[in-house]
Amino acid sequence: MLTLGCAYYPEDWDETMIEKDAERMRSVGMKVVRIGEFAWSHMERSEGVYTFEWLHKVFQIFQKNDLYIILGTPTAAAPPWLVRKHPEILHVDFFGQRAYPGVRQYTCCTSPVYRRYAARIVERMVSEFHSYSNLFAWQIDNELEINQVNCCCPACKSGFREYLKRKYKTLEAVNQAWKTTFWSSEYSDWEEIEIGDMDRNLNPSLVLESQRYRNLEYLAYIENQASIIRKGCPGLPIVTNNCGDPVDRHALFQRLSAAGGDLYVNPAHRLPTIAFWMDLLRGFRPGTLPWLLECSTTPWEPVKNLLELLMVHYHARGADLQLYFHWRSHSGGFEKSHGSFVGFCGTERPGLASFRKAAKKLLPVLKEFGDLPPPECRAGILYDFDAQYNYSQGFRSRSAEYGSKLRAFHEHLFAGGINSDLVPPDADFRKYALLLIPAHPHVSQKFADRLKNYVQEGGVVLLGAESGLFDDESNYISTSGPGHLQDLFGLEIRDYIRFRKSDFPNGCITFSGHFGGKTVRSECDCWIASIHPLDAEVLCTFDSGLYQGQPACTLHRFGKGVALYCGAAASDLKFERELIHYAASLAGLPLLKIPSETEIVTRGPLVFLINYGTAGSRFDLPLKGKVILGSGFEDGRVDLSPRKYCVIRREEV
């Protein structure tokens, strides 16, 4: 059920102001307020000296106003006294440079000292506030790792060695797994191993394990606090928001109550991008609804404030809980000019007017439908953090490349009116008629079995170019690829060439072919596979170059399903879209011809139509139902004004 609220910093203000704010929050339709996540120094002014009275007061004022609280643990910004007493808690970069305190997130999550202090403040907060009935949930820390570089402090270094001992048991196993004969890197003592960092030209296996280790430390850092909260506040939801690399968000949110995220939309963002982010967030905890813990009060200012339109969009994509960032501008500090609902001198800002209007319009209508299921998605896209690290080969640019592939594949589906989930490799693929795998460097036997089973039973899978050629340590497999999947795809990958189209001013190479009744052609950039078909059907072949005449794109019927492979990375977007739409048609998914910047999302009985574009959006939609919010749909015909939405109750359901 749509529930709205905001982030708030009561530590900035006196009681009278807080009371006025709380009343106004309630009056505009807010229900949940997030507080506390940067207030450590206001709760513990010096070691062991706690000042919780102000926060008790906040709980009481909010209770009086029917406002629920998400209480943040304040560990994203250590208080000055702690940093001074324990400088060893500070983040250290690859070259040994300690972080300079004074911003936020300058502490190391691995530090046992920091974890001890973090646990202590959380214990105290739990013990102080657990009994408030308006304590709605806990948020642990804030935007974990978003502003940090990879830490290489002594605690991380020794922790990494312990991790490696647990994982590999012997140094010989490390040397073997990491192929340390290269560049004379064979270890003869555990102490010789230094933790790695991205973008340093290190052994990719070392970097991969370093990132895996760091991920585990983050999970442990979160668990350190979560276990205390679970004990003191049994049953209360626990979340965190907007973590960065190298945290495996699937693993993280599996351990918490909901996938929490922040989403700041600005005028440069197109709807497919915003939708991607929402689907990404939702996919962090498959099958459940995400929490939007921060979203922008100022989208498209000064031209417009599109808060209402985006509120509907977020809700359509699954965000029942939406907190806007933030209520009242700080009067000082680094973020004082951040977007907010109440301005520097207390005036209502444009976002608040938009919010009030939207809440008043949406809440009563939507309330009738109670809790809606997640949005319907008949296609899945595989997103695997470990695959992303493996794909990265130690470079941030390649990690970003993996992300770009996901976004591109998602947008191709979006353009055909097909909504998709971004799912982890252990998700139940059977709920999807179509599964896209943009890139999967290492294919385990287990994953291969699940995939084959999926296709055997009727699934359609499309595998991207650079897949199935690496092992779990980012080394090459020693046989032809794609590992464990040759029977599924009916082919072998025996070699490949990596290149850049731009190196060939007179033109590089192309491939072409036919499928779905269409003739297709694409230029190549970046990576092409040398495919040897076993019993795959060849859809396209290379027109020129060293692989001329060899297959570029194949189809293999397997059991009741179909397995497609495209052996050219970064081919034309136009071709890629044709191929994905062809895959969708094989999977029986209907393709819609809808204007760009338009979306159709179904949640249970409701269908959300949104036109985020600056032109009207008109098309036929085979749907029967009644408009309950907005307008622009009648008798199977959509006619949405620019920047408008429409919610329909379906007849069929």
Added chain:
Amino acid sequence: MLTLGCAYYPEDWDETMIEKDAERMRSVGMKVVRIGEFAWSHMERSEGVYTFEWLHKVFQIFQKNDLYIILGTPTAAAPPWLVRKHPEILHVDFFGQRAYPGVRQYTCCTSPVYRRYAARIVERMVSEFHSYSNLFAWQIDNELEINQVNCCCPACKSGFREYLKRKYKTLEAVNQAWKTTFWSSEYSDWEEIEIGDMDRNLNPSLVLESQRYRNLEYLAYIENQASIIRKGCPGLPIVTNNCGDPVDRHALFQRLSAAGGDLYVNPAHRLPTIAFWMDLLRGFRPGTLPWLLECSTTPWEPVKNLLELLMVHYHARGADLQLYFHWRSHSGGFEKSHGSFVGFCGTERPGLASFRKAAKKLLPVLKEFGDLPPPECRAGILYDFDAQYNYSQGFRSRSAEYGSKLRAFHEHLFAGGINSDLVPPDADFRKYALLLIPAHPHVSQKFADRLKNYVQEGGVVLLGAESGLFDDESNYISTSGPGHLQDLFGLEIRDYIRFRKSDFPNGCITFSGHFGGKTVRSECDCWIASIHPLDAEVLCTFDSGLYQGQPACTLHRFGKGVALYCGAAASDLKFERELIHYAASLAGLPLLKIPSETEIVTRGPLVFLINYGTAGSRFDLPLKGKVILGSGFEDGRVDLSPRKYCVIRREEV
């Protein structure tokens, strides 16, 4: 009275060469030579071992040649023995990296050790050379802070804490003033406070105080030497040159004898820019004439040498003392290929021919007029260093933005033939018919009173967009803005929106209106105010966007004067110029239609006409007088050839 000279490095040369050089300097019309500012190691080859003989000889040779000396204290480059003995005097950057000696300005001005050594060498120099009658003045150090990053050495850190204790008395006051509740930054011990740096995302209040502290240390560093010189050479002028941020040059030069600056013109510079620099320099010590301690011998080489034209320009804008940099090329070292008058093998370079010709032409004619008053300026532009730090919010890019506003406003006036002073906030505004305030984040009660008084008595003021919204610690004021000035401008600023036009590819917002008989219109970029008029007259309103229909630009008659406000920063330059010319017309200042790259400056009886452009400059000028230098003026008609000037004795005076 125009007095010419150069910088010279006698420590490079033997006596014979110095004698020849001195004779040639005299013969070309030079009177003053600056020496010594990098010669510490040549005066004190090891600690306490002084070798001043060579410098005595220089004084004597120069005396023989009627040459006066500006003697530099050599503290901009510590000798190697001092750095080795006291590495703690080295600059330290934000991350703790000590400067590497071997260039210049690698020492910390705060260091008590360095100040002690600096004082000692200055004392010795004073005692050695105070009695020479050709000792004309002292220059302390050289280009202070120009090549330095903000120092964060232990001396600076502890000094900063002492400064804060003196200023705030209690930690509670610091926490309150800096709003340290944000990001959990409340201090519980003075030792927790670390000095800040620009561009580090720190609390802007911390950065502001860090820069204020650093400024005071620079002033004290200068005073450490100045007090010694004053005592030993009472009455002799003391200057310094070309200081960089964060030195408050108004405060600095108030304590010295003249505003000293360096000015290197190159072909990329337009005349309005060069004029701006001259006016800026002159404004550092209002009402007095600036000293040009270094200017280029090679402007516009190899195409031309425009030294003569620029000599007249500098003089027109107030520089009676002009030293050219420098006499004879060093035979080695980092700057050996720097512009000079005498080349590597002793040949006369093009600049020297230009200099000789100019000096011969100008000096005898100008001599007749004795000391001229500063150039006449009927408009003022407010330049406040403290405002610039406040405006910067801790970012160098925003500090530069403040400077850009000043330059733009100055150029708008220049384009209308209106010369302006750049004045500090405590200047006497009453001498100006028009006062422009491009940006003034914090308006104190005192400044507001002075401003109101100024307008009350007939002044015209134009206030730029982002003004009057911050307190003295760079926090928001808690009421609507502009602080203390609502009655003067007849309006309230209740909110604002910051944005970038470039985020809106389909166009952002505009405002339009009428004034001075013209219809105006402007696009908006960057920042717009939400103006609520009290009794101001609305000149322009926003055409679209969230503030559609609200005022964008207002006029308020107050007493005998007028107060204009423009609530849109970075509007079109064309609009900005219209508005400023409208303000000038309200102030009764006549606008001239003159070609760009042309200027008219009046000093007492003389009017200087300069055409810096590559085309002829022709226009009517309501002036009666007699050409005394150059040509191109007759019967109220100007006709200046490209790159030519003309000096006229006015009839009226």
Added chain:
Amino acid sequence: MLTLGCAYYPEDWDETMIEKDAERMRSVGMKVVRIGEFAWSHMERSEGVYTFEWLHKVFQIFQKNDLYIILGTPTAAAPPWLVRKHPEILHVDFFGQRAYPGVRQYTCCTSPVYRRYAARIVERMVSEFHSYSNLFAWQIDNELEINQVNCCCPACKSGFREYLKRKYKTLEAVNQAWKTTFWSSEYSDWEEIEIGDMDRNLNPSLVLESQRYRNLEYLAYIENQASIIRKGCPGLPIVTNNCGDPVDRHALFQRLSAAGGDLYVNPAHRLPTIAFWMDLLRGFRPGTLPWLLECSTTPWEPVKNLLELLMVHYHARGADLQLYFHWRSHSGGFEKSHGSFVGFCGTERPGLASFRKAAKKLLPVLKEFGDLPPPECRAGILYDFDAQYNYSQGFRSRSAEYGSKLRAFHEHLFAGGINSDLVPPDADFRKYALLLIPAHPHVSQKFADRLKNYVQEGGVVLLGAESGLFDDESNYISTSGPGHLQDLFGLEIRDYIRFRKSDFPNGCITFSGHFGGKTVRSECDCWIASIHPLDAEVLCTFDSGLYQGQPACTLHRFGKGVALYCGAAASDLKFERELIHYAASLAGLPLLKIPSETEIVTRGPLVFLINYGTAGSRFDLPLKGKVILGSGFEDGRVDLSPRKYCVIRREEV
């Protein structure tokens, strides 16, 4: 005689694989394999624990397959145990940052500790492997300094001081030589001198000496290993490959057996560039043939594999020994995706097919001609490392500028079909009809004498603009220039102006004149000399600017030869080509009109014609002979298809 091979990493593989690889190498026509250069940790797993069995096995397997071995000393990558035991061997940057181990080349070549360990492993390798008859040669280290910054570790610092003491004897001499009066840098104790680095705005003399010192340390580092090898393997060739700055490659390879280099061609490279690199490499040891120790297996992939064409090109330019990099892709580590002959799963890659075909075609035919002399070059271009450091004035960008001049001059000759050697200043110039000197800042008396002698006897020399103005310490000479060469060129350089054309949007200056029956004209950028002719003939004069009417370009007949000087650096390429072709015609060198991307190279009886372009290449060639490889030449008429070559046996020889 053309001898082919590859680089190989047997430490990665088991015996069975090595045996198969060796057989395949032999079967495709390989003769020489380079191994071992990164295998230290595989030979010495912990200190003093040697494991050479695997390498003995490799020698034996290769012997069985008639394969010769170039054995690399493994010092480019220290093993982890050594770095951990002796962190003081790590490279240290200018700011004191120690290198992070884990890549390669992170150790300091100066470190006595590192040299001791390096000597020990080399001694052991020599003692183990000296007696194998298929031990063909040694390669010391790998790509020295290519990935390093200038080291400033304590060992380098103290070594630098010792070097200075040896060179200058007294501090007074240092101060005098480096003109340390500038910026107060006079030293009073040796310990005050810190080693310099490029791009730090330091005294250019200090930087120059620092680079000279570093060069000597590199030479000593190489000699440390070479002396051991010479003793243990008398008569065996010793090389190294692809060194970077600041190594003086002339000095380096003089001490070794051949100039060794790596050459990775990609599609962006034009033939003149590739030819330049080959001529450069060959010039590092004049009169001998270079060894190509690494070249690319994948040029122009994925469009084509041009290995065969390039194999002929390398051979034509002197590379009889060509090793391709590398045989079999590593299964892990940082370079696993590097180009190779055998792919990740053992498949033959396109390069191997090209190689096999080329070897089969070329080897039998070329064998008949035995050892060929180096390619015929009638022009020389002076390349002097010490001049490059001097020219750099402490900046890498200027060092690169020196290199650009060489490349430009070389390409001008190439475009006229004239092949040239890049020769050191002590080369025998008399074998060249024409000698180009793009830039030579310091002209010693000895060099001047050799040059005059050369021209006296009939040589033609062209001297580039910025020459003869500096002394051996990068200070200005105190007289007019060009030092010691005024009589040869019949002129004095009395001054110069440095500038950038781009500063003058309305156009800068030009010069023009006549020679060789042509009227020429050129814009000026960068640097112009003030030339005072003694008895030189003026070819061109400046059309405008401060040197208007003065000579820009001169000719002076001296003895039987001619000395040309061009006093404008970075003039138009078109003019520069005209001038160089004019110089060639004065030297009696015939200019050919051939298409770009085409070359003609003669080695003894054979003439190599190569068309690297994408269009056919047709022209007349006054040559009689028989095509022995390829096709496209008949009756003095060349008609080469795109990307094709042709080898002709000359009749005349």
